[in-house]
Amino acid sequence: MKLVKLIANLGYGSRKEVAAMFRDGRITDAEGEVLYADDRVEHDAIRVDGAPLDPPAGLALMLHKPTGYTCSTKDPGRVIYDLLPSRYRLRSPLLSPVGRLDRDTSGLLLMTDDGQLLHRIVSPKSHLPKVYEATLASDLRGDEAAVFAGGTLMLESEKTPLAPATLEVLGPRRAWLTLTEGRYHQVRRMFAAVGNHVEALHRPRIGGLALDDLPAGQWRALGAADLQRLFESAVP
Structure with missing residues (x-):
């Protein structure tokens, strides 16, 4: 890929703007030597205004x-x-x-x-677990873990039950919930289905x-x- 297209695709500017950056000497190699648009240089050796080029596609x-x-x-x-x-x-x-x-x-x-x-x-198919920490408006009633783990809970407007999920109680109104699927507003809707309301939600872990x-x-x-x-x- 030509350097102008490569650098433009990384968001540094339009191809016209990147071409102007070459003319202005803003694109160099690691030693500070000015590069030209038709040079062949390894990605890691390219500098823009002295800073390393952003990671290539696949970021x-x-x-x-x-x-x-x-x-x-x-x-x-x-x-x-x-x-x-x-x-x-x-x-x-x-x-x-x-x-x-x-x-x-x-x-x-x-x-x-x-x-x-x-x-x-x-x-x-990946079944990646996603962990959420929920702070609730009301005390947990005690049966939520069994309900969430049962694999039969239906959310409003859904046609298939939720996959089993794991609940770990951290306090009267705090819990970790681990899911392996990602439906729309799933955590909030799950607690709503058992008569509670999520006041704050944080996801500390994926896989x-x-x-x-x-x-x-x-x-x-x-x-x-x-x-x-x-x-x-x-x-x-």
Whole structure:
């Protein structure tokens, strides 16, 4: 791929704008030598204004999404792309969220421009466990764990029962809920089905990946070891 197209696809600008960056000497190699549009250079050796070129297509990252942000490119309010370098929303192929967390839910969100990886993560066949911490409006009544684990719970407007889910009680109004599917607003609707209301919701873990000490609003790229760990906790 020609350097102009490569750099434009990473969101640095249109092809015309990137061509102007070459003319202005803003694109160099690791030693600071000015590059030209027809040069052949390894990706890792390219610098833009002295900074390493962003990762190539196939990027995957984890983001600690705060509340108040939507998983969208067009919402008039705050969106997850506001937490990333501005050019990341212009990458081609598109850097997309893997599933969604609603505006009022915080926690681990995966993003990738790798369509095969995205499909593998969201596929029901992967059975990736997703852990949510729910803070509830009312005390747990005591039978929720059995109801959620039974595999027979039907949500309003749904035609098939939910897959069994695991509930771990943390306190009278706090619990961890582990799911292996991802229906619309599933955690909130599950607690509503047993007569409760979720006041706060946080997702600390997907598969073998956890937020750990990643602060809210921060992100990091995922390597091969991270992706391997992600799938290690898939339910057989």
